[in-house]
Amino acid sequence: MTQMAGHYIAGAWRDDGAAPAESTDPADGSVLGRYVPGTRALAEEAAESARETFEEGTWAMSPRQRAQALYEIADRIAAAKDEIADLVVAENGKLRSEALGETMGAISEARYYAGLARAIRGTMQEIAPGSVSLFQREPAGVAGIIVPWNAPVTLLIRSLAPALAAGCTAVIKPAAQTPLVHARIMKCLAECPSLPAGVVNSVNENGTEVGEAIVASPDIHVISFTGSSLTGKKIMEGAAKTLKRVGLELGGKAPAVVFDDADLDNAVRELTHGSLNMAGQICVAAARFLVHESIAWAFEERMLAAYRKVKVGPGADPESEMGSLIDLPSQQRLLRLIEQAGDEGELLLKGKPLAKGAFLTPTLFRIEDVRSPLVQEELFGPIVSLETFGDEAEAVAKANATAYGLAASVHTSDVARAMRVSRAIRAGTVWINSHLRLFAEAETGGYGQSGLGRLHGLEGLHDFLETKHVYLEPGTV
Numbered sequence: 001m002t003q004m005a006g007h008y009i010a011g012a013w014r015d016d017g018a019a020p021a022e023s024t025d026p027a028d029g030s031v032l033g034r035y036v037p038g039t040r041a042l043a044e045e046a047a048e049s050a051r052e053t054f055e056e057g058t059w060a061m062s063p064r065q066r067a068q069a070l071y072e073i074a075d076r077i078a079a080a081k082d083e084i085a086d087l088v089v090a091e092n093g094k095l096r097s098e099a100l101g102e103t104m105g106a107i108s109e110a111r112y113y114a115g116l117a118r119a120i121r122g123t124m125q126e127i128a129p130g131s132v133s134l135f136q137r138e139p140a141g142v143a144g145i146i147v148p149w150n151a152p153v154t155l156l157i158r159s160l161a162p163a164l165a166a167g168c169t170a171v172i173k174p175a176a177q178t179p180l181v182h183a184r185i186m187k188c189l190a191e192c193p194s195l196p197a198g199v200v201n202s203v204n205e206n207g208t209e210v211g212e213a214i215v216a217s218p219d220i221h222v223i224s225f226t227g228s229s230l231t232g233k234k235i236m237e238g239a240a241k242t243l244k245r246v247g248l249e250l251g252g253k254a255p256a257v258v259f260d261d262a263d264l265d266n267a268v269r270e271l272t273h274g275s276l277n278m279a280g281q282i283c284v285a286a287a288r289f290l291v292h293e294s295i296a297w298a299f300e301e302r303m304l305a306a307y308r309k310v311k312v313g314p315g316a317d318p319e320s321e322m323g324s325l326i327d328l329p330s331q332q333r334l335l336r337l338i339e340q341a342g343d344e345g346e347l348l349l350k351g352k353p354l355a356k357g358a359f360l361t362p363t364l365f366r367i368e369d370v371r372s373p374l375v376q377e378e379l380f381g382p383i384v385s386l387e388t389f390g391d392e393a394e395a396v397a398k399a400n401a402t403a404y405g406l407a408a409s410v411h412t413s414d415v416a417r418a419m420r421v422s423r424a425i426r427a428g429t430v431w432i433n434s435h436l437r438l439f440a441e442a443e444t445g446g447y448g449q450s451g452l453g454r455l456h457g458l459e460g461l462h463d464f465l466e467t468k469h470v471y472l473e474p475g476t477v
């Protein structure tokens, strides 16, 4: 599986830039291929190409062509889905089922926005007799798309599909950890006859040089960023210099609130998957179990039994139930956090590395101090806190006690309580009696430090559209 991932600018593959770097398999450290790190100059060239294509071509006024291009993208990814899923497993370390799931999610997303591309309309109002105002929905221009490594297929298409549907052109910057997966997706795009050269451009990262250049570029009008809250703040600061719009899908610390009337078997099943999917490296993962004190013991016992049973191993092994972390530095960071959890709380199950590879078994720790950084900060791995509450008001207060507000789940058999608590929790998504259900049709996004704007769904288009008021003076035309 040795290959070289280049940049893709103005419809041509490029391998100029810095000296090639290696991409490795986190499960065993083997070298999978190489990629060419980008430069500021390449990012600027890609932005110029995207701006010229936007201004000089007819892409922005061709909704049927854009729909066709998105269907072609979906078809090309579908035709290569097994190869793409294998590459995601190799480069990211997640399970084969998770890798295929994210690939299928991307296909569904591209098809959803293909349909929407033909449904974007403005409105009209007669503000006074004979005085006509048109409110046109126009593409915002060039979109700069910056994606993380944890779901390199889905998270790219989640931003790119609405950008293309809206009529934008794009400059993409993949994460340095997953350049080969990204290049394979770009190959799918390069094969689409309805996608003109220059509409989608991509430059690999080199430290933070390329990302910063995209954020600073005067040729780019809107940034769609998915990543950590810390980087999101830097991007917002950088974008202020050219006053570009930013859509930010950031970190999370999702609480799962389990009431005493919940179906415990269902809650434990949902939360095992909801917390350990992608080895806990997913922004909406259940990161805090908030459990009513009367059932805390029963919940703890069942959760520990479920966690102990999880078979951690290579993503490519069909027997594995949880894959590897993204890399060894992540494993070392999480091992230090586990020690901290032992000091600040009580370790109920201590995660351990495997003999080789970036693996870590699940950790569950009990803690009552919500001010602890272990509760306040995103840990991004298979480490979950167990906290208790006495009544509904305390459950809501604890669920809202972090700066994040990306997702949450509520487990109860009382529908009135489910609606009350979901209303009171400040998060962009609240799942009832489930955790981790994502759909192309359903908006995702954050409250507080989890971000700005929404992706997925109809609102996913908003980041990439401007509204223009055109006024016709009565009696003049």
Ligand code: NAD
Pocket (backbone or CB within 6 Å): 146, 147, 148, 149, 150, 151, 155, 173, 174, 175, 176, 205, 207, 208, 210, 211, 212, 215, 226, 227, 228, 229, 230, 231, 232, 234, 235, 249, 250, 251, 252, 282, 283, 284, 378, 380, 406, 444, 446, 450, 451
């Ligand atoms: P990260 O913030 O370190 O990096 C994300 C991307 O930003 C990468 O492509 C990186 O190269 C780039 N980047 C880093 N510094 C930059 C800068 N100064 N200017 C421009 N670009 C820069 O995040 P990560 O470790 O790759 O991903 C994990 C994080 O992403 C977690 O916090 C997770 O919660 C978050 N995430 C959020 C969502 C969501 O939908 N809200 C989805 C997935 C992941």
